Amino acid sequence: MTKKKGITLDLAFFKKNIALILFLALLIFNIFATNNFLSWITFNNFFKQVSRVCLVSLGMSLVIATGGIDISVGSAMALGSVLAALGIVHESPLLILFSVILVIAFGCLAGTAVSKFAILPMVATLALRYVMRGMAKGISGAANVTYTAPKLTAFFTQPVIGRVPVHFFILVIAVVVVYILVNKMKLGARIEAYGNNPVAARNCGINTVKIVIFCYAVTGALSWAAGMLEAVVVSSAHPSTIGTDMEIDAIAATLIGGTPIDGGYPNIIGTTCGAFLLQLISMMCNMNNVSYPVTLMLKACIVLAALYFHGIGKRSR
Amino acid sequence: MSDNILEVHGLTKEFAGVRALDNIEFSVEKGEIHALMGENGAGKSTLIKILTGLYKADGGKIIFQGEERKFTTVLSAQKAGISTIYQELNMIPYLTVSENIFLGHYPYNKAGIDWKKMHEDAQALIDELGVDIDVKKQLNNYSTAKQQIISIIRAVNFNSRLLIMDEPTSSLDTNEVEILFGIMDKMKEKGVSMIFISHRLDEVYKKCDRITVLKDGHYMGTWKTEDLSEYELLKTMLGKKEVKLERTLPIRDFSDKEDILEVRNLIRVPYVNDVSFRIKKGEILGLAGLLGAGRTETARIIFGCDHPDSGEIFVEGKQVKIKSPEDAIHAGLAFCTENRREEGIFPDVTVQSNLTLCSLDQLSKGGFINAKQRKQLSDDYIQKLLIKTTGGEQLIKNLSGGNQQKVILSRWMAIHPKLIILDEPTRGIDVGAKAEIEKLIHEFSDNGISVLFISSEMAELVRNCDRILVLRDGKVMGELAGEEISEKSIMETIVTGKEK
Numbered sequence: 001m002t003k004k005k006g007i008t009l010d011l012a013f014f015k016k017n018i019a020l021i022l023f024l025a026l027l028i029f030n031i032f033a034t035n036n037f038l039s040w041i042t043f044n045n046f047f048k049q050v051s052r053v054c055l056v057s058l059g060m061s062l063v064i065a066t067g068g069i070d071i072s073v074g075s076a077m078a079l080g081s082v083l084a085a086l087g088i089v090h091e092s093p094l095l096i097l098f099s100v101i102l103v104i105a106f107g108c109l110a111g112t113a114v115s116k117f118a119i120l121p122m123v124a125t126l127a128l129r130y131v132m133r134g135m136a137k138g139i140s141g142a143a144n145v146t147y148t149a150p151k152l153t154a155f156f157t158q159p160v161i162g163r164v165p166v167h168f169f170i171l172v173i174a175v176v177v178v179y180i181l182v183n184k185m186k187l188g189a190r191i192e193a194y195g196n197n198p199v200a201a202r203n204c205g206i207n208t209v210k211i212v213i214f215c216y217a218v219t220g221a222l223s224w225a226a227g228m229l230e231a232v233v234v235s236s237a238h239p240s241t242i243g244t245d246m247e248i249d250a251i252a253a254t255l256i257g258g259t260p261i262d263g264g265y266p267n268i269i270g271t272t273c274g275a276f277l278l279q280l281i282s283m284m285c286n287m288n289n290v291s292y293p294v295t296l297m298l299k300a301c302i303v304l305a306a307l308y309f310h311g312i313g314k315r316s317r
Numbered sequence: 318m319s320d321n322i323l324e325v326h327g328l329t330k331e332f333a334g335v336r337a338l339d340n341i342e343f344s345v346e347k348g349e350i351h352a353l354m355g356e357n358g359a360g361k362s363t364l365i366k367i368l369t370g371l372y373k374a375d376g377g378k379i380i381f382q383g384e385e386r387k388f389t390t391v392l393s394a395q396k397a398g399i400s401t402i403y404q405e406l407n408m409i410p411y412l413t414v415s416e417n418i419f420l421g422h423y424p425y426n427k428a429g430i431d432w433k434k435m436h437e438d439a440q441a442l443i444d445e446l447g448v449d450i451d452v453k454k455q456l457n458n459y460s461t462a463k464q465q466i467i468s469i470i471r472a473v474n475f476n477s478r479l480l481i482m483d484e485p486t487s488s489l490d491t492n493e494v495e496i497l498f499g500i501m502d503k504m505k506e507k508g509v510s511m512i513f514i515s516h517r518l519d520e521v522y523k524k525c526d527r528i529t530v531l532k533d534g535h536y537m538g539t540w541k542t543e544d545l546s547e548y549e550l551l552k553t554m555l556g557k558k559e560v561k562l563e564r565t566l567p568i569r570d571f572s573d574k575e576d577i578l579e580v581r582n583l584i585r586v587p588y589v590n591d592v593s594f595r596i597k598k599g600e601i602l603g604l605a606g607l608l609g610a611g612r613t614e615t616a617r618i619i620f621g622c623d624h625p626d627s628g629e630i631f632v633e634g635k636q637v638k639i640k641s642p643e644d645a646i647h648a649g650l651a652f653c654t655e656n657r658r659e660e661g662i663f664p665d666v667t668v669q670s671n672l673t674l675c676s677l678d679q680l681s682k683g684g685f686i687n688a689k690q691r692k693q694l695s696d697d698y699i700q701k702l703l704i705k706t707t708g709g710e711q712l713i714k715n716l717s718g719g720n721q722q723k724v725i726l727s728r729w730m731a732i733h734p735k736l737i738i739l740d741e742p743t744r745g746i747d748v749g750a751k752a753e754i755e756k757l758i759h760e761f762s763d764n765g766i767s768v769l770f771i772s773s774e775m776a777e778l779v780r781n782c783d784r785i786l787v788l789r790d791g792k793v794m795g796e797l798a799g800e801e802i803s804e805k806s807i808m809e810t811i812v813t814g815k816e817k
Contacts, residue, residue: 185684186677193674196663203622203660204675204728205646264665 018309019257019273022302026280034287040163042283048233050279051167052077052226054272056246057253058178059219061271064254065195066212067263068114068121070219073250075132076103077227077243082136084228085145085237088152100224106132107220111213129247136239146236156232167229174222179268188266191215195263253278256306277302321380322347322479322510323368323399328377330363337363341377341536343529345479348508350501352515352525352542356554356608356773359531361514365481369401370394382478400472401481408468410457415439417456418471442470446503448496462493466500473509480504481512486520487609490587498524516609517790518547518812530554547812551607555775555808566759568799569783571597576634577736577767578650580619583628588614590791592628596736601758601768603782605775605807611791612771613655616738619769620645620652632735646675649735653725653742655771661725662713669695669709672724676731698727702757719750726757736767743777755781775804787811 014021030037056073063070080103087095106128113124159165182188194201194211202208226246231237255261256277257270281302285295325343329336338360345351355361366372368379370388379386381397388394408417416423418439424431439452448466456464465485472480486494501511501524513525521528521542528545530537530553537553545553574597583592589611596602604612617623619630621639630637632648639645642652654660663671672695673680680691695709702723706716713721722742729737739758743751758781761768772778778785784798787810794814797806 184686184688186681186686187684189670189674189677189686192666193663193670196665197659199660200663203620203642203652203654205641205643206674207641207643260665 015309016258016267017270018306019270019277022256022306023273023277023280026277026284030280030284034284037287042287044159044163044165046279046283047165047168047171049283050275051171052229053246053249053253053279054171054275055174055222055226055229056219056250057257057271057275058174058268059215059222060247060250061254061257061259061266061268062178062182062191062215063121063219064251064259064261065191065263065266066215067195067198068212068215069251070107070110070125070216071122071247072106072110072125072128072132073219073223073226074243074246075129075136076106076220076223077230077246078136078237078239079103079106079132079139079227080224081227081231081237081242082140082145082239084224085147085231086139088147088149089145100221103132103224104217104220107217107223108213110220111216112209114216115209115212133239136242140237140239142239144236144238148235152232153235156229170225170229174225175268175272178218182266182268187211187214192265195260195265198263249275249278252303255310256303258310260310274306277306320346322382324378324380325364325368326378326380328364328367328379329375330360330367330372331375336534338367338374339534339536341531343536343539345510345512346526347510348505349526350505350511350513350524352513352521352528353531354514354521354528354550354554355531358533359554360534361531362483363534364531365401365483365512365514368394368481369399395475395477398476398478399481400475400477400479401483402465402468402472402485403483408456408464408471411455413453414443414450414456414459414467415452417467418442418452418474420471422475442474446470446500448500460493462489462496465489465497469500469504473504473507477509479510479512481514483514484516484609485513486515486517488587494520516607518550518607519790522547548808551808551811554607555804566601566781566783569600571600571783574598574600577632578619578769579631579634580615581629581631583615583618583630584626585614585618585623586626588791589618589625592788592791592793594786594793594796596767596769598735598767599762599765601762601770601781601783603778603785604769604771604788605778605785606788606794606811608773609790610788612788613740614791615788616652616740616769616771620650620738622652646732646734651675651729651732651734651737653722653729653737653739655740655744657718657721657725657745662721664714665712667710668699668704668706668713668716668724671713672698672709672727673731675728679732694731695727698724698731702727703753717747717750719746719754722746722750722754723757726754730761734766736769737761738769738771740771741773742770743772743774775807778802778807779804789814 060070060073080099083099083102084096087093087099110124110128113119114121156166160169182191190206190211194206194208198208227242230242253274254271256274258267259265259271278299281299282295285298321344323345325341328338328341330338341364353361363372367374370391370393373389381399386397388397415436419435424434436452443450443452450459450463450467456467469480485497489497504511515521525542527539527541528550529539530550532554576595577598579595581593583589592611592615594602604615606612614623618625621641621644630639637648639648645652669692673691676694677686680687680694692709699706699709704723705720713724742754746754758768758770770778770782779802782802784796785802785807786796787794787807789811795810797810
């Protein structure tokens with residue numbers, strides 16, 4: 001009896017923290033196996049690259065926690081950054097503000113469609129995926145929007161205190177805020193409850209429509225931020241390339257992190273580690289001259305391994 | 318004897334040591350409509366599932382059309398000539414009516430499916446019954462009643478000799494029921510036998526030739542409909558032999574107390590047909606009736622889970638518009654639903670979160686939850702209600718049914734409601750926990766919380782209610798109070814009503 005309990009407990013621990021464990025394992029492996037891995041340059045590159053996926057994944061975790069999915073995040077990044085880039089070109093802060101509001105509004109629209117009109121999340125966000133990408137191309141004439149704003153560029157490319165990239169701080173703040181929202185706030189408790197049993201949540205007087213809309217809106221806002229991060233590095237926003245395939249990576253990071261695909265507790269730390277893990281694999285392969293197709297397959301294996309762990313509990317139920 | 322299309326002898330089925338069916342005798346004559354009656358857990362669905370090949374019997378014989386048969390799959394039962402018409406239809410809404418009728422039996426010509434022949438044949442079948450249905454239209458253009466009819470036609474077209482109709486009328490309105498009955502008559506003329514399951518006594522007495530009653534997996538007997546009065550039927554279905562009814566509640570007078578809830582002329586066709594009542598402060602009002610009498614439906618309307626076609630709700634004398642459970646909670650109501658697992662608990666969430674979910678507003682400031690207060694509240698109730706758990710951090714799905722129920726009751730107690738609706742609060746709970754929950758009901762009342770108590774166990778109602786409202790087919794048949802309350806009087810009221 002006690003022995004059995006010990007085993008299930010261990011499994012539960014693995015299940016909950018598999019993303020963290022895999023990330024740490026791979027990190028340690030790299031410190032020893034990869035040349036020049038332990039350096040500020042690596043640190044810099046890592047956070048510059050991981051920040052976008054991670055931001056979007058945080059939003060995706062909330063959406064998936066409600067039992068939904070948002071495949072319009074990449075398009076939201078494109079629309080937001082193209083509009084904002086135009087705002088910088090025309091020196092119009094109002095337009096930049098509008099770019100945020102518009103992307104959040106589209107998030108609200110997705111949430112409303114899903115919760116109020118019972119449209120499948122995949123379908124609702126598929127539509128918005130086309131709409132927002134189309135708008136981004138329409139506004140920009142399907143061409144790269146280039147701007148010059150040396151101060152802005154410098155802010156995002158110059159490391160703080162000589163070493164740490166701004167991205168690191170942005171990411172830490174975002175993760176902490178979302179973590180607190182989920183674990184310390186009323187809203188988080190309601191999101192978890194709604195994701196676990198929507199019918200019971202409604203019976204408990206939870207305004208389920210509001211909850212769902214909120215999650216999609218937050219995803220919109222985070223997608224905008226991720227789009228901006230992608231644009232400022234190159235001082236331009238290209239409507240067709242920004243945010244492509246982002247939804248896939250964000251969904252993968254969320255699932256590796258342990259947020260159940262059919263709704264439930266949004267595991268924010270898990271999601272963060274999931275995004276880190278994916279990024280670390282890419283970097284590791286890159287630094288060791290592993291070819292891209294092999295990288296992809298390696299990623300697939302790790303995703304499968306993580307999901308296998310999450311599946312164990314379900315099957316035994 | 319030879320007139321029996323189906324005979325069942327000594328049928329037995331066990332689930333994990335529990336006898337769901339014990340030595341069942343059952344027979345259906347050719348061209349007969351035979352009612353199968355029983356409350357929850359009586360074994361009706363198990364019997365049907367064995368007849369249609371979904372379950373395998375542990376013992377006993379099934380003789381169909383003179384031959385002993387053992388159906389191992391649904392298909393084999395269907396091929397032999399037994400078809401089931403479920404309340405949830407097993408047809409394909411996006412195909413045409415004729416495709417649904419001929420599903421799996423499409424007529425072919427050299428070019429493939431012979432659409433023309435299929436439509437013509439289907440239309441002929443429909444016309445024969447005199448129903449207004451265009452077979453070329455998609456199935457989902459038609460009402461549930463018409464879809465039921467189409468599914469009957471399909472069954473008969475498969476050469477079914479025995480139709481099992483599992484609550485076919487439960488979601489139909491009066492006109493639709495009439496149409497369905499018309500079809501059943503025509504089927505009967507053709508010599509098709511039917512097993513009819515319904516909780517509406519009127520329908521059973523109007524349409525059925527014989528009645529078989531099951532109770533707790535036992536065969537109670539078969540009667541010709543005219544030989545069994547409604548009262549006798551109810552007694553056979555529900556009555557417990559020699560159960561001593563200790564009324565734990567003294568007779569109390571509420572006439573000087575204020576109204577907490579008043580419901581006027583609540584209607585939701587076809588489930589609730591004009592229900593009115595009022596509950597005083599601290600009073601325990603029971604809702605009695607058979608399954609499908611509209612008890613749960615009434616509760617769901619009051620709590621805003623469903624919307625009524627018409628009717629008014631007053632809380633403490635003031636009319637309230639309740640559009641959602643959120644509104645109901647704001648008005649001071651609480652609702653412990655009958656399906657604990659599906660509608661009550663959050664299985665993968667901790668006991669503490671489950672318990673405090675409704676009181677988050679009072680536990681938080683500026684959106685932040687006070688973790689200490691939250692734990693305190695949860696621990697208090699765990700202690701007070703003797704909830705057996707390893708602690709607030711345990712997942713609620715790992716608790717027993719009774720303890721889960723206590724968590725849900727705590728959840729509602731924590732918001733201090735004016736009225737709590739308890740829908741089958743003791744279902745699926747062991748005897749010990751049952752007694753504790755009954756005690757809690759009294760505690761609610763002592764603390765001035767009114768209780769609307771729904772239960773299918775009459776003894777439970779008799780023991781615990783100040784007043785009982787008896788429903789039948791969504792209508793109020795009468796009201797019993799104080800000393801009038803007994804199992805007998807409840808059953809009599811279901812049958813004949815009571816002068817108000």
